[in-house]
Amino acid sequence: MDLKNSTILITGGTAGMGLEMVKQFTEIGAAVIVTGRKQDALNETKKLYPGVHTFQSDVSNPQDIEQLYKDVTTQFPKLNILINNAGMMRLIDLQDQSLDLENINREIATNLTGTIQMVHQFLPHLLKQPSAGIVNVSSGIAFMSYSAAPIYSATKAAVRAYTQSLRLQLEDTNVKVFEMIPPGVKTKLQDDWVKKPNESMMMNADDMVRVVVDGLQKDKKELKPFMIRIIQLATKIMPGLMLKVGHGEFKAIKKLKKQ
Numbered sequence: 510m511d512l513k514n515s516t517i518l519i520t521g522g523t524a525g526m527g528l529e530m531v532k533q534f535t536e537i538g539a540a541v542i543v544t545g546r547k548q549d550a551l552n553e554t555k556k557l558y559p560g561v562h563t564f565q566s567d568v569s570n571p572q573d574i575e576q577l578y579k580d581v582t583t584q585f586p587k588l589n590i591l592i593n594n595a596g597m598m599r600l601i602d603l604q605d606q607s608l609d610l611e612n613i614n615r616e617i618a619t620n621l622t623g624t625i626q627m628v629h630q631f632l633p634h635l636l637k638q639p640s641a642g643i644v645n646v647s648s649g650i651a652f653m654s655y656s657a658a659p660i661y662s663a664t665k666a667a668v669r670a671y672t673q674s675l676r677l678q679l680e681d682t683n684v685k686v687f688e689m690i691p692p693g694v695k696t697k698l699q700d701d702w703v704k705k706p707n708e709s710m711m712m713n714a715d716d717m718v719r720v721v722v723d724g725l726q727k728d729k730k731e732l733k734p735f736m737i738r739i740i741q742l743a744t745k746i747m748p749g750l751m752l753k754v755g756h757g758e759f760k761a762i763k764k765l766k767k768q
Contacts, residue, residue, distance in 0.1 A: 516540040521595030523550035525696030529714040568623030593624040620664035657759040690733040
């Protein structure tokens with residue numbers, strides 16, 4: 510895709526990989542639109558990158574998405590790339606009854622439902638563009654369930670399945686469908702975790718986004734670093750062992766919480 514002459518909407522673009530995408534797409538020369546739930550974070554992003562355009566919007570809220578669509582397509586009729594990056598990841602013990610039904614669904618509403626709702630709302634507009642793209646962010650965990658984050662694991666596996674179906678349904682249109690598949694990435698996502706991930710196994714956000722930029726420019730369907738290829742291979746060769754290793758993290762977290 511021609512990123513320099515594109516208008517790109519990034520959900521959850523005020524931190525982590527989203528903010529790094531804002532940086533790198535801006536450097537290329539693209540017109541960048543950023544959404545997020547918190548106005549303060551949007552203001553800070555605007556200070557860092559004065560040329561970007563910001564809209565307060567929550568992807569888990571259908572009314573917010575409807576308003577976002579009206580505002581963005583009116584002000585930026587050439588919008589041609591949608592990046593569904595907004596997401597959350599929580600460490601959850603499924604035996605913890607302190608989480609009510611609304612709370613337990615938060616990751617589904619943001620990671621999965623939000624992605625589907627954004628695509629459904631913006632697809633008619635994208636279909637009218639000469640060249641358009643949709644990027645949905647899944648995760649290496651889509652290949653290997655991580656028992657410490659069970660709902661996040663479910664949403665990312667579902668995002669991958671949805672993206673593959675979307676790509677097939679749009680194969681005869683002008684809209685290209687990409688799946689961004691990061692491994693563990695060093696972001697603020699893990700700031701409140703009782704047990705921090707091993708940083709030696711994590712990827713820097715700027716490196717991951719460079720993979721994304723390169724892949725989009727070359728029209729690669731899956732935007733993934735070499736580490737993901739290793740994970741895919743490992744889960745095929747020894748799926749049980751990979752699940753066991755991941756579950757060891759859950760046991761360690763549970764032990765820490767009891768102390």
